[in-house]
Amino acid sequence: MFDAGDHMKFGFPLAFTATVLSWAILEYGDQMNAVNQLETARGSLKWITDYLINAHASDNVLYIQVGDPDLDHKCWDRPEAMTAKRPLTQVNTSTPGTEVAAETAAAMASASLVFKTVDSTYSSTLLKHAEQLFTFADKYRASYSLSIPEVQTYYNSTGYGDELLWAASWLYHATGDQSHLEYVVQNGNKYANFGSPSWFCWDNKLAGTQVLLSRLSFFGANDLSSSIKSGLQSYRKTAEAVMCGLFPKSPTATTSRTDSGLIWVSEWNSLQHPVASAFLATIYSDYMLTSRTAKISCSGQTYRPSDLRKFAQSQADYVLGDNPIKMSYLVGYGDNYPQHVHHRGASIPVNAKTGCTDGFKWLNSTDPNPNVATGALVGGPFLNETYIDSRNNSMQTEPSTYNSALIVGLLSGLVTTSSVVQSFT
Numbered sequence: 001m002f003d004a005g006d007h008m009k010f011g012f013p014l015a016f017t018a019t020v021l022s023w024a025i026l027e028y029g030d031q032m033n034a035v036n037q038l039e040t041a042r043g044s045l046k047w048i049t050d051y052l053i054n055a056h057a058s059d060n061v062l063y064i065q066v067g068d069p070d071l072d073h074k075c076w077d078r079p080e081a082m083t084a085k086r087p088l089t090q091v092n093t094s095t096p097g098t099e100v101a102a103e104t105a106a107a108m109a110s111a112s113l114v115f116k117t118v119d120s121t122y123s124s125t126l127l128k129h130a131e132q133l134f135t136f137a138d139k140y141r142a143s144y145s146l147s148i149p150e151v152q153t154y155y156n157s158t159g160y161g162d163e164l165l166w167a168a169s170w171l172y173h174a175t176g177d178q179s180h181l182e183y184v185v186q187n188g189n190k191y192a193n194f195g196s197p198s199w200f201c202w203d204n205k206l207a208g209t210q211v212l213l214s215r216l217s218f219f220g221a222n223d224l225s226s227s228i229k230s231g232l233q234s235y236r237k238t239a240e241a242v243m244c245g246l247f248p249k250s251p252t253a254t255t256s257r258t259d260s261g262l263i264w265v266s267e268w269n270s271l272q273h274p275v276a277s278a279f280l281a282t283i284y285s286d287y288m289l290t291s292r293t294a295k296i297s298c299s300g301q302t303y304r305p306s307d308l309r310k311f312a313q314s315q316a317d318y319v320l321g322d323n324p325i326k327m328s329y330l331v332g333y334g335d336n337y338p339q340h341v342h343h344r345g346a347s348i349p350v351n352a353k354t355g356c357t358d359g360f361k362w363l364n365s366t367d368p369n370p371n372v373a374t375g376a377l378v379g380g381p382f383l384n385e386t387y388i389d390s391r392n393n394s395m396q397t398e399p400s401t402y403n404s405a406l407i408v409g410l411l412s413g414l415v416t417t418s419s420v421v422q423s424f425t
Contacts, residue, residue, distance in 0.1 A: 001014060001017070001047065001048060001051070001401050002079065003400060003401060004342075004343075004398050004399060004400040004401070005341070005342040005343040005344060005394065005398045005399065006069075006072055006073060006344065007067060007072050007075075007079060007082055007084070007344065008065070008066070008067045008069055008072050008154070009051075009065065009066035009067060010064075010065055010154060010155050011052075011055060011062070011063065011064035011065060011100055011104065012064065012099065012100045012103060012144070012151075012155045012157070012202065013155055013202040013400065013401065013402050014048060014051075014052075014401060015048075015052065015100065015103040015104040015106070015107040016103055016107070016202045016205075016402050016405075017048060017401040017402045017404070017405045018045060018048040018049060018052065018107035018110070018111060018405075019103065019106045019107045019110050019166075019170070020279075020402065020405040020406055020409055021041065021044065021045050021048075021405040021408060021409070022045060022107065022110035022111045022113065022114050023110055023208075023212070023283075023409065024041070024279075024405065024408055024409030024412050024413075025038070025041050025042065025045065025114050026110065026113055026114060026421075026424050027283055027286070027409075027412075027413065027420050027421075028409070028412035028413050028415070028420075029041075029114075030418070031412050031413070031415040031416060031418065032412050032415075034415060034416070035415060037412075041408065042114060042115070042118065045111055045114060046111075046115075046122075048107070049107065049108065049111045049126060052104055052107060052108065052129070053108075053125065053126070053129060055104075056104070056129050056132070056133060057090075059132045059135075059136060060092055060093050060136045060140070061090055061091075061092045062090060062091050062092075062097070062100065062101055062104060062133065062136070063088050063089065063090045064089055064090060064091055064097060064100045064144065064148075064151075065088070065089035065151070066086055066088060066089075067084070067086050067087070068085070068087050069150075069153065069154060071084055071085060072084060074356065074357070075356035075357065075359070076344055076347075076348075076354070076356075076357070076359040076360045076362060076363045077344065077348070077354045077355065077356055077359045078344065078345065078348050078352070078354055078359070079344065079345050081353075081354065083355075083356065084356060089148060089150075089151075091144055091147065091148070093136075093140055095147040095148060096136075096140035096141070096142040096144075096147055097142065097143070097144025097147055097148065098137045098138070098140070098141050098142055098143065098144070098160035098163065098164065099137075099143060099144055099157045099159070099160035099162075099163040100144045100157075100163075101133050101134075101136050101137035102133070102134060102137035102138075102160065102163035102164050102166070102167040103163050103166070103167070103205070104129075104133050105129075105130045105131075105133035105134040105137060105167040105170075105171070106130075106163070106166050106167040106169075106170045106205075107130075108126045108127065108129045108130035108133065109126070109127060109130035109134075109167065109170035109171045109173070109174040109175075110170045110173070110174070111126050112124070112126035112127040112130060112174050113173060113174050113424045113425065116425065127174055127175070130167075130170075130171060130174065131171065131175075133167075134167050134168070134171055137160075137163070137164065137167065138164060141160065142160075143157055143159065143160055144157060144160075145157045155202065155203070156203075157203060158203055158204065161187070161190065161191025161192075162191060162204055162205040162206045162209065163205055164183075164187065164191065165184050165187060165188070165191055165192060165205070165206070165209045166205035166206075166208060166209045166212075168180045168181075168183040168184050168187075169184055169209050169212050169213050170212070172184075173212075173424050173425075174424075176425070178224065178225075178228065181216075181224065181228050181231075181232070182228065184209075184213065184231070184235070185227065185228055185231030185232070188231060188234055188235070192206060192209070192210070192234070192235065192238065193206055193238070194234045194235075194237070194238050195237070195238055195241060196238070196241070197238070197241045197242040197244075197245045197254075198242070199265055199273050199276070199277070200273075200276040200277065200279075200280055201272055201273060201276055202272075202402050206238075207239070207242045207276075207277075207280055208280065209235065210235045210236070210238045210239035210242060211239045211242070211280050211283055211284055211287075213232055213235040213236070213239075214232075214235060214236035214239040214240075214284070214287065215287060216232055217229070217232045217233060217235075217236045218236075218287045218288070218290070218291040218293065219287075219290070219291060219422040219423070239284065240296050240298075242277075242280065243280075243281060243284055243296060243298075243303075243308060244296070244298035244299070244303075246263070246277055246281055246308075246311050247298065247303055247307060247308075247311060248261060248311070249301075250298040250299070250301060250303070251298055251299035251300065251301055252298055252299055256273075258381070258383060258384075258385050259385065260318065260323060260324055260385060261314055261318070262274050262315065262318045262323070262381070262385075263277050263278075263315065264381075264383050267382065267383070267395060268379065268395050269379040269380065269395075269398070269400065269403065270379060270380040270381060270382070270383075270396075271319060271329060271377060271378070271379060271380030271381075271403060272400075272402065272403055272406065274315045274318070274319070275315065275316075275319065275377070275403065275406045275407050275410055276406050277315065278311065278312040278313075278315035278316060278410050279312075279406055279409040279410040279413065281308045281309070281311050281312040282308070282309065282312040282409075282410060282413035282414060283413065283420075284308055285305035285306070285308035285309045285312070286305070286413065286417075286418070286419065286420045287420065288304075288305040288308070289305045289417070289419060290419040290420050290422065293305075309414075309417065312410065312413070312414065313414060315410075316410055316411065316414055319377070319380075319407070320333060320334060321333075321334045321336065323381070323385065324385045325381075325385065325386070325387060327381075327387055329377060329378050329380050329381075329387075330375070330376075330377055330407065331372060331373045331374060331375065331376040331377075331378065331399070332372050332373075332374035332375060332376075338378050338387075338389050338397055339368035339369060339389060340366075340368065340369060340389050340390055340391040340397060341369055341373050341376055341378060341391070341397055341398070341399060342391050342392070342393070342394040342397040342398040342399075343369070343373050343376065343398070343399060344359070344362075344363075345371065345373070346369040346370075346371045346372065346373040346376075347362045347363060347365070347369050347370070347371075347391060348362045348370070348371075349362075349370045349371075350370070350371065363391055363392065364391070364392070365391070369391075373399060375404060376399030376403075376404065377399055377400075377403035377404055377406075377407045378396065378397050378398065378399050378403075379394070379395055379396045379397060379398055379399075380396060381396070382396070
């Protein structure tokens, strides 16, 4: 899949897209099924994992990028008629990239669980790739941003420790092999940033890892050693700290919000963080409900699962149009959604003949997009809750694969309040 509005394939955020979509299917597949979307979700996931299997050319070689961003951004053309050169970028033992290899391992491991009952051969293939990639990521530790400095412009990584913990957590769920849990416990003090809440996003998987591992302490994996159980408690406590930061009136509430209550962390693609936070809050509330955990305590104030769900719903409602400008940021939903999405395929008429550069008239056109990028979640509002619907304003109007995966997870979790499965297997 192309990453966003242009024609680049970036493996790091694409793998994260697959991991999030897998997680959504594993937690909320029944709810997707109830609205006839489970097959579609699996199909979208397989589209990515088929590509990732091909990109993993041998044990220690992973292709992580297709296209050159400098060349690509000099064109504005239809994806079907693209002619630009497509150079490939790889990580290997001499130019390692721990975070992208580990995230791809997480994607493969989580997807192996999704396909386990549907296509066991494919599931086994995914798991084999996941284990090879995790070994590669762990053995040749180096940031891909340092090995390949060119990636810093678009998807710069701030560190690989979170991806190693995230991948090991998924590998435990996929295999039941306790050595993966020993890994997250032994490496927790080094990488997990215990006690410090963080924002879940394509670059930082810590909050996701903390919520995913808290699953095990909620649903009592009885065969675990006491040292593993106590190590997992540190993850769960930090997951609780993440949740406590999200409640608007909690003593430890984050101040990173708009006046109307949307979590707001970054000017570029501002919706990624509120949607990701709401997705995690929905999952955590369902873990609490399923395990009959009545409340969590935030510096002396108590909150219930319904409070987490209320927060998650407030973020979803904002995205879908309950905001000061009454704009639905989900393209195709509601009466008022972005008409000038920064997306080549959406902006160029189907019958237009464009070369590399003559298509820029469609980028610069003030007419609405001729094709609707249904289901795209655009970047979103500024801190002052304004939104400039212009195709050239990629900071606000560009969608991305991972935004779509996160909104799928959030909306699937909000379809109905229900208990989650106690084990993915």
